[in-house]
Amino acid sequence: MATTTTSEEEEYMQNLRSKATELFIREEWTNAIETYSHFITLCTHHLSVPHPNPLHHQKLHKSLCISLCNRAEAKSKLREFNSALEDCDHALQIDATHFKSLVCKGKILLCLNRYSMALNCFKTAMLGNQASGNCEMLVGFVEKCKKFEFLSRSGTMDLSDWVLNGFPGKAPELAEFIGAVEIRKSEISGRGVFTTKNVDAGSLILVTKAVAMERSILGGKDLSEDTQLVMWKNFIDKVVDFVKKCHKTRNLIGKLSIGENEDELDVPDVDLFRPENVGEVNSNEDVEIDMVKLLAILDVNSLTEDAVSANVLRKNNDCYGVGLWLLPSFVNHSCCPNARRLHVGDYLIVHASRDLKAGEEITFAYLDPLSPLNKRKELSVTWGILCKCKRCKFEGEFLLSKQEVKEIEIGIERGMDVGGLVYKLEEQMKRWKVRGKEKGYLRASFWSLYSEAYGSERCMKRWGRRIPALDAVVDSITDVVGGDHRVLKILMEELKRKGGGSGGGNLEMEKVFKLAREVYGKVVKKQAMRTLLELCIAAE
Numbered sequence: 001m002a003t004t005t006t007s008e009e010e011e012y013m014q015n016l017r018s019k020a021t022e023l024f025i026r027e028e029w030t031n032a033i034e035t036y037s038h039f040i041t042l043c044t045h046h047l048s049v050p051h052p053n054p055l056h057h058q059k060l061h062k063s064l065c066i067s068l069c070n071r072a073e074a075k076s077k078l079r080e081f082n083s084a085l086e087d088c089d090h091a092l093q094i095d096a097t098h099f100k101s102l103v104c105k106g107k108i109l110l111c112l113n114r115y116s117m118a119l120n121c122f123k124t125a126m127l128g129n130q131a132s133g134n135c136e137m138l139v140g141f142v143e144k145c146k147k148f149e150f151l152s153r154s155g156t157m158d159l160s161d162w163v164l165n166g167f168p169g170k171a172p173e174l175a176e177f178i179g180a181v182e183i184r185k186s187e188i189s190g191r192g193v194f195t196t197k198n199v200d201a202g203s204l205i206l207v208t209k210a211v212a213m214e215r216s217i218l219g220g221k222d223l224s225e226d227t228q229l230v231m232w233k234n235f236i237d238k239v240v241d242f243v244k245k246c247h248k249t250r251n252l253i254g255k256l257s258i259g260e261n262e263d264e265l266d267v268p269d270v271d272l273f274r275p276e277n278v279g280e281v282n283s284n285e286d287v288e289i290d291m292v293k294l295l296a297i298l299d300v301n302s303l304t305e306d307a308v309s310a311n312v313l314r315k316n317n318d319c320y321g322v323g324l325w326l327l328p329s330f331v332n333h334s335c336c337p338n339a340r341r342l343h344v345g346d347y348l349i350v351h352a353s354r355d356l357k358a359g360e361e362i363t364f365a366y367l368d369p370l371s372p373l374n375k376r377k378e379l380s381v382t383w384g385i386l387c388k389c390k391r392c393k394f395e396g397e398f399l400l401s402k403q404e405v406k407e408i409e410i411g412i413e414r415g416m417d418v419g420g421l422v423y424k425l426e427e428q429m430k431r432w433k434v435r436g437k438e439k440g441y442l443r444a445s446f447w448s449l450y451s452e453a454y455g456s457e458r459c460m461k462r463w464g465r466r467i468p469a470l471d472a473v474v475d476s477i478t479d480v481v482g483g484d485h486r487v488l489k490i491l492m493e494e495l496k497r498k499g500g501g502s503g504g505g506n507l508e509m510e511k512v513f514k515l516a517r518e519v520y521g522k523v524v525k526k527q528a529m530r531t532l533l534e535l536c537i538a539a540e
C-alpha cells in the first residue's frame with residue numbers, strides 16, 4: 001500500500017470530487033451520493049496514511065467535510081434523514097464549526113421537527129466566520145425554530161390567515177404537539193390515550209405528522225377498486241421505505257396493535273413519540289421487515305381523510321388520502337366520541353370535541369356516531385371491534401324490549417312522514433321516561449329522521465309545534481357525540497332561514513361558534529371560522 005498519495009491518485013480524486021459536485025448541482029441525488037461515497041472512502045483511506053506535508057492532510061480534511069455535507073444534503077433530498085444526520089455529525093467531528101454542515105444539520109432537524117436541536121445548530125453557525133454573509137438566512141431559521149419550538153410547547157396554532165386567504169399554495173407547515181396526555185391500559189381494549197388535565201372542547205390534544213401518506217384525486221367520482229389498490233400499494237411502499245430508513249419509527253410502528261391480544265401489549269411511554277426524543281439514529285437499508293405483521297398493523301391503524309370524525313382543510317376537497325400517524329393510533333373508538341381529527345396536509349390535528357375531565361380516555365368515532373345501533377354494529381365489523389360503550393349497551397337492551405322502536409325503523413324504511421316519526425319517538429321517550437344522555441343516544445341514532453324533519457319547511461310547518469326545538473335536540477346530541485359537522489350545518493341552515501346569517505353576534509350565533517369549535521377545534525379566529533362555516537353549509 002502506498003505511503004503517500006501519487007499525483008495520478010490526486011488527479012483521480014480531484015476528478016471524482018468534480019464529478020460528484022456536478023451531479024449534485026444537476027440534482028442527480030442518487031448518483032451524487034454514490035460518487036461522493038466513493039470519494040469519501042478514498043479520502044478516509046488517504047487520511048489514515050501519514051504524509052510528509054501536513055498541509056496535505058488539512059486539505060483532505062476540508063474536502064472530506066464538504067463531501068460529507070453535500071452527501072448529507074443529497075440524502076435529505078431523498079428523505080434519508082437519519083443517514084444524512086450521520087454524515088453531518090461525521091463532518092462536525094472533523095470540524096465542529098463547519099458552517100455548511102451546521103446549516104445542513106439544522107435544516108434536517110427542522111424537517112424532523114426537532115426544533116431546539118435545530119436552533120442550537122443555527123446559533124452555532126451564527127458564531128462562525130461565514131455567518132456575516134448569510135445573516136438573513138440564519139436569522140430566518142433561528143426565528144422559525146423559536147416559533148415552532150414555542151408552538152410545540154404551547155399547542156397554540158392559528159390557521160386563520162391560510163383559511164381567510166382561501167388555502168393558498170401547499171398546506172402550512174405545523175409544529176408537532178403532544179398535549180397533556182398519556183398512554184395507559186384501557187377498559188375499552190388494549191391501550192388507549194388519556195388526558196392528564198381537564199381539557200375544554202375545541203382545545204388541541206395532538207398535532208402530528210404522518211409517517212407516510214398517499215392521496216388520490218377523486219375528480220368528482222368515487223375511487224375505483226383498482227385505484228384504491230394502487231393507492232394502498234403505494235402507501236405500503238412509502239411506509240416500508242420509511243421504516244427501513246429509520247430505526248426509531250420502525251420500533252414505534254412495531255408497538256402498534258394488530259387487533260389481536262391487545263391486553264397483552266406493552267404500554268409505551270408517550271415521550272417516545274416526541275420528535276425531540278431522538279432515540280437511536282441508525283439507518284440500515286438491509287433490515288428485514290416482517291411484512292405480515294406490518295400489513296396487519298397498517299390494516300388496523302391507518303386512517304383515511306374521509307372518515308365522519310375528520311375534516312380536511314383544503315381548498316379543493318376532491319381528494320382522498322390514507323395515512324399512518326403514530327400516537328393517534330392508540331386512540332380507541334367510542335360511539336360517544338370526545339375527540340375529532342382535522343387534516344391539514346400531512347398533519348393530523350386532534351382536538352377535544354367535548355369538555356374532557358382529567359383522566360378521561362380520548363376516543364374517536366371510527367364509524368358514524370349519528371347512525372342507528374344495527375348500522376354501527378355492521379360497520380364495526382370492518383374494524384374488527386365489538387363496541388361495548390354505554391350507548392351500545394343501553395340501546396342494545398332498550399331496542400330489544402321496545403316494539404315501538406322497531407315500528408319507527410320500519411316507518412323509516414317505508415318512507416313515512418319524518419315529522420310524524422320524530423313526534424312518535426319523542427312521545428315514546430316521554431312515556432318510557434328516557435332522560436339525559438339516554439335521550440341523546442336515541443336522538444343521535446335517529447339523526448337521519450331529525451335532520452330531514454328540521455331541514456324541511458313543509459315538515460316543520462306541520463310538526464314544528466309538536467316536536468322539540470332544534471336547539472334542544474342539538475344540545476342533547478352534542479352532549480353525547482360531541483360536535484358534528486352535520487348537526488352544525490342544520491343549525492346554521494335554521495339560523496339562515498330565520499335571517500341570522502353568519503354575521504350576527506347574538507346568542508344563537510355564539511351557539512353556532514361554540515359548536516364550530518367542537519367540530520373544527522380552536523385553530524382559527526372568528527373571521528376565519530365564518531369561512532369554515534360557509535364551507536360547511538355549502539358541503540353536500
Ligand SMILES: C[S@@+](CC[C@H](N)C(=O)[O-])C[C@H]1O[C@@H](n2cnc3c(N)ncnc32)[C@H](O)[C@@H]1O
Nearest residue numbers: 189190191257259329330331332333385386387
Ligand atoms: C387504532 S387501534 C386502537 C389502540 C389499541 N387499543 C391498542 O392497544 O393499540 C384499533 C384497535 O383497537 C381496538 N379497539 C378500538 N376501539 C375499540 C372498541 N370500542 N371496542 C373494542 N375494541 C376496540 C380494536 O382491536 C381495534 O382494531
